[in-house]
Amino acid sequence: MPQQSPLDLPEGDPFGPHNLPYGVFTTADAPEHRRIGVRYGDHVLDTAAVAAMLGSPHTDLLSQPLLNPLMAAGRPVWDAVRAEVRGWLTDPAYQTTVEPMLVPLAEVTLHLPFEVADYVDFYASEHHASNVGRMFRPQDEPLLPNWKHLPIGYHGRAGTVVVSGTPVVRPLGQRLPAGADTPVFGPTQRLDIEAEVGFVVGTPTAPGERVPLTSFRDHVFGVTLVNDWSARDLQSWEYRPLGPFLAKSFATSVSAWVTPLAAFDAARTAPPARDLPLLDYLDDSATEPDGLDIRIEVALNGHPVSYPPFATMYWTAAQQLAHMTVNGATLRTGDLYASGTVSGPEREQRGCLLELTWSGRDPLELPDGTRTFLLDGDEVTLTAWAPGPDGSRIGLGEVTGRIAAATD
Template sequence: MSEHSPLDLAAGDPYGPHNLPYGVFTPTGDDRPRVGVRYGDHVLDAGAAAAALGSPHADLLRQPVLNPLMAAGRPAWQAVRAGIREWLTDPGHRAAVEPLLHPLDGVTLHLPFEVADYVDFYASEHHATNVGRIFRPDGEPLTPNWKHLPIGYHGRAGTVVVSGTPVVRPNGQRKAPADPAPSFGPSLRLDIEAEVGFVVGAPSVLGEQVPLSAFRDHVFGLCLLNDWSARDIQAWEYVPLGPFLGKSFATSVSAWITPLDALEQAWTAPPARDRALLPYLDDAEAVPAGLDLHMSVAINGHTVSNPPFSGMYWTAAQQLAHMTVNGASLRTGDLFASGTVSGPEPEQRGCLLELTWSGRDPLELPDGKRTFLEDGDEVTLTAWAPGPDGSRVALGEVTGRIAPAVTG
């Protein structure tokens, strides 16, 4: 046993045996992606460990992406997770496991799963109300359907990128209300959206809906997500069909997928609903499906917001039920996002559109004022959830730096 073994974590490490998020990595000097599990500030080569210890799930873990494991279903997820926890905590496995732990700063992290479809929702009442007040100051902030169904739209799966990938400022058509005609060029109102993404593992059958009660049978885990938004492009294009080019240029996700089973202490009741829900969305008698996640948004290392996920009006289980109620099938690797997470207080707003009230109230940062993002700005999302015995479960961070638009 080495004097300072990576298996010996400090008390309260948020990436301890109670967490064990999955990712995909390549070590220095090796270009073969493989499944990894984060443990403290190291990454366990899960496939190599499974092979060394004779796990019946070795084939699922000796893959370049998480999709085969995700497709195996919840009994396999639970068995694999229990096995990994045992490998990392049982002193009898130290000799086999310790050489398979790679320092986090010596590996390259990759997009951990192949994205099948991508859906983005609009589940925060505080966010939706603020946006409604900004764009419809003389009308009702919420649309008539908002409290009857989780509003969402289909995004572009091919532009989901892993944390750390540069985000190139998009070009597109822009037209301010006073402009006589649209112009073309780089977005001038580039924004963030602090969100949580849910990753589907087990698929469903075309024509059959997924009920609220089946949420944990289909969803493998979750991750932090930044759905970058070009507000000026979006404002000109979205009537009448909704978001398109203003959203589809990049969506950043964490390199780590936190299993739902790591969040047993984080489940909580969602806010009280003040509208009767149709039966397929009615969760009054269901197991609580809200999540107590504490999020933070930083620009260039300076915290600008702390959105609370526990206040989200619509839960991920309701979003999944609504997404499939028409018979649409789930595929392994489907990703659906919560929508911008915002709380009731100004310092809890999850996007610059809200934080600056559409540019009216600039943020004061150590390196200058911001209304929207400038080239070179780096945005980082972090979060934690309550774990067992007062511990914390850290969610993998999402970082992206704005690169200048490509001009030709």
């Protein structure tokens, strides 16, 4: 029986021609040669090699060791390259050229696919924000007065954004033990995850330029899964009055794959109904819906513990981008901004251990024992998919991280 071609995908493969996420890879025979690839099923297409052989006008962009030059080229080029790659993979006329350029995923090393310029983390889930408010301010309203008027966010640390599979070292810092008056120094005892969706900026802006809601798709290149690790005990001691710092800056894990925003056209959905009127620059009542129906799964040591629904997010990525730039702050190619923890209304839809265990009160029962927060050696994996055209599924590349013990 002839061997099946890697171009012939199983029915329903979430990494088929409607998806085509970009990454950067190397192979064992050329470990220093980083190149752009497109995932197709369980293979990676060497796009630079194919582009050169077929005389593509985009050969130079696809021959770079990072996605940044392609991302900076703008939406017309993104659309053209995407159409070209889809043609290579689906048109039988290209089969003899393309087939040898498909490398099995198991034979490549994946790298951080873009150089991160800046990192911003938002707090866009009403369910997450309300749960946190109930835990830590039980005598007050769960949401602070500003929460439904603007997307709350903070500027994070771009230098510690790492690709999926990178070990996460348990951070050291100050924490205040229960009942104590003075802090102690040492490893965090309440290491947590945050299941998030990230948006990667391609087209930059000039100083003073604002990005309206209608220009979201002209600036955002693609979507990636994010695990924004959090040290809850460090955070509770340091965050007042200025917010997260050491508790968040030690590591943010992203997928090795960036799925083009265009792949999510069939997943666009209206956000939840808004309770309060919004200021004009955030008012999306008359625009096309920019919510996304992305279904996330969180697994701890291989055991699923949560299924956060991104469609429930109160603030959309378009609103976050509009707010991020309304003061004239510039966008740079490679900026990454993340949604904040994705949580739904049900317990099994909560996107962090803080909520899943209600700050440690209700431990999770797992096959390898109970958990309130992460132990050394624990491995967390986020996976996700979204509806695609004609009943297909769009898979997002997974993001995985294993906890390593703190170092002195």
